[in-house]
Amino acid sequence: MVEKTRRQAIEDAASALFHAHGYSGTSVRDIARAVDIQGASLYAHVTSKQDVLWSIVERTAARFEAAADAIEAADPGAATFGRGVYLIALVRAHVGVVTDDIERASVFVHEWRALEGHRREEIARRRDAYEDRFRTVIADGVRAGAFHAVDPVATAAYVLTALNGLVSWYKPDGRLSARVIADTYADLSLRAAQAPRMPA
Amino acid sequence: MVEKTRRQAIEDAASALFHAHGYSGTSVRDIARAVDIQGASLYAHVTSKQDVLWSIVERTAARFEAAADAIEAADPGAATFGRGVYLIALVRAHVGVVTDDIERASVFVHEWRALEGHRREEIARRRDAYEDRFRTVIADGVRAGAFHAVDPVATAAYVLTALNGLVSWYKPDGRLSARVIADTYADLSLRAAQAPRMPA
DNA sequence: CCTACCGATCGGTAGG
DNA sequence: CCTACCGATCGGTAGG
Numbered sequence: 046m047v048e049k050t051r052r053q054a055i056e057d058a059a060s061a062l063f064h065a066h067g068y069s070g071t072s073v074r075d076i077a078r079a080v081d082i083q084g085a086s087l088y089a090h091v092t093s094k095q096d097v098l099w100s101i102v103e104r105t106a107a108r109f110e111a112a113a114d115a116i117e118a119a120d121p122g123a124a125t126f127g128r129g130v131y132l133i134a135l136v137r138a139h140v141g142v143v144t145d146d147i148e149r150a151s152v153f154v155h156e157w158r159a160l161e162g163h164r165r166e167e168i169a170r171r172r173d174a175y176e177d178r179f180r181t182v183i184a185d186g187v188r189a190g191a192f193h194a195v196d197p198v199a200t201a202a203y204v205l206t207a208l209n210g211l212v213s214w215y216k217p218d219g220r221l222s223a224r225v226i227a228d229t230y231a232d233l234s235l236r237a238a239q240a241p242r243m244p245a
Numbered sequence: 246m247v248e249k250t251r252r253q254a255i256e257d258a259a260s261a262l263f264h265a266h267g268y269s270g271t272s273v274r275d276i277a278r279a280v281d282i283q284g285a286s287l288y289a290h291v292t293s294k295q296d297v298l299w300s301i302v303e304r305t306a307a308r309f310e311a312a313a314d315a316i317e318a319a320d321p322g323a324a325t326f327g328r329g330v331y332l333i334a335l336v337r338a339h340v341g342v343v344t345d346d347i348e349r350a351s352v353f354v355h356e357w358r359a360l361e362g363h364r365r366e367e368i369a370r371r372r373d374a375y376e377d378r379f380r381t382v383i384a385d386g387v388r389a390g391a392f393h394a395v396d397p398v399a400t401a402a403y404v405l406t407a408l409n410g411l412v413s414w415y416k417p418d419g420r421l422s423a424r425v426i427a428d429t430y431a432d433l434s435l436r437a438a439q440a441p442r443m444p445a
Numbered sequence: 446c447c448t449a450c451c452g453a454t455c456g457g458t459a460g461g
Numbered sequence: 462c463c464t465a466c467c468g469a470t471c472g473g474t475a476g477g
Contacts, residue, residue: 069270070359073456085457086462094456155355159270193436199421199429202414203407210406221399229399236393237437273472285473286446294472 052090054080059097060148064212068098068152068159098156099164105146105153106171112138113178128186132238133231135179139208140230144215144223151212179205183238193240204234252290254280259297260348264412268298268352268359298356299364305346305353306371312338313378328386332438333431335379339408340430344415344423351412379405383438393440404434 058079062071073094074084091097116134120126126134143150157168179201186192194200208230215226258279262271273294274284291297316334320326326334343350357368379401386392394400408430415426 067267067269069267072454074454083463085464085466088457089462195432196421196425196429199426200433202410203430203433206410206413207403207407210402210410213406214402221396225396226399229396230403232395233400233403233437236439237433239436241441272470274470283447285448285450288473289446 051080055087055090056097056101057148060101060146060152063098063101063156064148064151068094068156095161095164098152098159101149101152102157102160102168103164105142105149106168106175108142108146109139109153109175110171112142113175128182128189128191129235129239131182132179132186133235135182136204136208136231136234137227139205140211140227141223143208143211144217144226147212147215147217154209154212176201176205186238191240192238194238200238204237207234251280255287255290256297256301257348260301260346260352263298263301263356264348264351268294268356295361295364298352298359301349301352302357302360302368303364305342305349306368306375308342308346309339309353309375310371312342313375328382328389328391329435329439331382332379332386333435335382336404336408336431336434337427339405340411340427341423343408343411344417344426347412347415347417354409354412376401376405386438391440392438394438400438404437407434 055076059071059076062075062079066075072084073087076094076097077084077087113135116131116138120131157172158165160168180197183192183194183200183204184197187194187197211226211230215223217223221229255276259271259276262275262279266275272284273287276294276297277284277287313335316331316338320331357372358365360368380397383392383394383400383404384397387394387397411426411430415423417423421429
């Protein structure tokens with residue numbers, strides 16, 4: 046249990062440092078200093094710097110996936126949800142994961158490219174599959190006439206990068222609460238995709 | 246002239262490397278290798294690695310500013326432009342600068358934080374002033390009843406981070422041309438901010 | 446633009 | 462979790 050707490054503290058410290066200075070801008074001694082141990086002592090708890098990054102990125106990827114899965118679980122195949130409601134739910138889920146742990150979300154968004162080999166490839170695949178949820182709901186909405194989006198791929202990229210942009214400005218103690226941001230971002234995203242109710 | 250070409254080649258190579266691996270993930274020897282000289286020889290052309298970053302970031306900041314200034318110059322005080330037209334022009338200008346030089350735009354968006362001291366502060370100020378152009382046009386549009394945006398600050402952040410997100414997916418030889426992306430992104434941004442023509 | 450070199454720091458290991 | 466240490470690489474300088 047003590048061991049686990051230490052490991053958790055190391056990942057917390059690494060998340061904050063990777064968020065602030067990037068993976069390659071952070072040394073293992075920076076991380077060690079943040080948890081008050083010697084640089085070399087870090088290796089009693091982790092096998093490598095890459096391993097710490099992987100742990101942060103993988104767990105955060107899983108959180109995004111779980112949040113989106115919960116929507117699908119609530120209404121399989123979107124049997125009763127309209128596409129607008131579905132898109133709103135996806136946006137809210139994403140914003141929630143970001144605001145719940147801004148540092149880890151930031152590392153997931155910006156530092157996954159520092160992953161090496163098959164781990165990097167795995168995350169690239171999972172990110173694409175996740176983005177595809179946005180593409181699909183938008184494309185479905187366009188087909189149903191509820192959405193206007195000319196290009197679902199570009200629209201999904203627009204929306205998702207806007208949501209991810211939160212990691213560069215959200216402050217937990219800022220003027221706008223996580224709740225207000227979720228409301229606002231859901232509204233903006235729906236509005237961007239939606240067809241006008243009464244075309245001019 | 247030969248000297249100038251070399252310096253330009255160094256900044257081109259540095260832009261590509263900073264874009265791909267980040268500032269701290271790129272060594273001066275990486276840059277030197279890309280222009281086929283020895284690491285130490287780089288210092289015949291630049292005074293420091295920081296200096297190269299500064300040069301790239303400052304010039305790119307100036308390009309974003311000039312593109313936005315050109316809109317204001319075309320219609321001072323937006324005397325004849327509607328706010329929607331003005332926002333669309335800002336979005337198109339921004340997208341144009343990004344797609345015109347994706348690598349430098351990427352360095353500007355992601356690596357300006359690696360700047361040190363007063364240079365970092367200067368860019369932080371200029372970025373804020375630039376973002377303020379978006380906040381202002383949106384706030385003006387809300388006052389005039391043309392826009393719906395509940396919070397102009399959050400809306401400006403949403404739109405601008407979506408535009409900046411282009412640096413992580415735009416490919417000059419991709420399926421979507423710079424022109425199509427500019428059209429699509431202008432449409433999405435206006436739609437996100439706009440009041441419905443006929444409220445339901 | 447090169448060779449030769451600087452002190453500092455890098456991620457990580459050995460051995461306790 | 463520590464001290465002591467490893468080879469490699471870092472940004473940069475000297476002197477031509």
